Amino acid sequence: MAPDLLNKVLATADRAARIVEVEAYAGAEDPASHAYRGRTARNATMFGPPGDLYVYFTYGMHWCANAVCGDPGVAMAVLFRAVSPMVGLEAMRAMRPAARRDRDLGSGPAKLCQAFGIERSFDGADLVRADRRITILDDGVPPPRRPGRSRRIGLQVGTDALWRWYVPGDPNVSRSAPSAPATREG
DNA sequence: CTTTGGATCGTCT
């Protein structure tokens, strides 16, 4: 699902942005997933129906958002890591005073949540029915034929999997691919 | 452009 979400459009009532970078998190099989050790109050949304939005709080100050992709009970999710702003740039700039350039508005998982005003109240939103005025649209732009691919960013575990995908050359992509982690020897 | 360290608190051990 993750590469198929590239070039789709994340939209609210007054804002829209193209998804240009994602990461997959594979529940019980993935030590980097919040769901690796089973269901908790925090990750409960990931165990719900596909098409729901899983929003979590991290580093004491940031929100990040995922699309739930697994059948109910199977905690699969795709993290939105970067978007290219299309509509509502003024509103996004107002939400992100630290952004010097427009490419700073959505070039990171917590940045894009700030730009869209996504926080706790969006956790569990139904992206298909748009019950909280947030949804994913297809405007006819297909996913890249040959997406960029790399290890995931910011992890201490699960660093081998190539589960990050991005639109090659897009200036909103958050950063270049992480290098291989140092291997511990005994 | 890259590197580095500090901020800050909900969550699970």
Add this chain to the structure above:
DNA sequence: GACGATCCAAAGG
């Protein structure tokens, strides 16, 4: 009580 699926400003090249 330790640690994040991060961001930012500051400093150096």
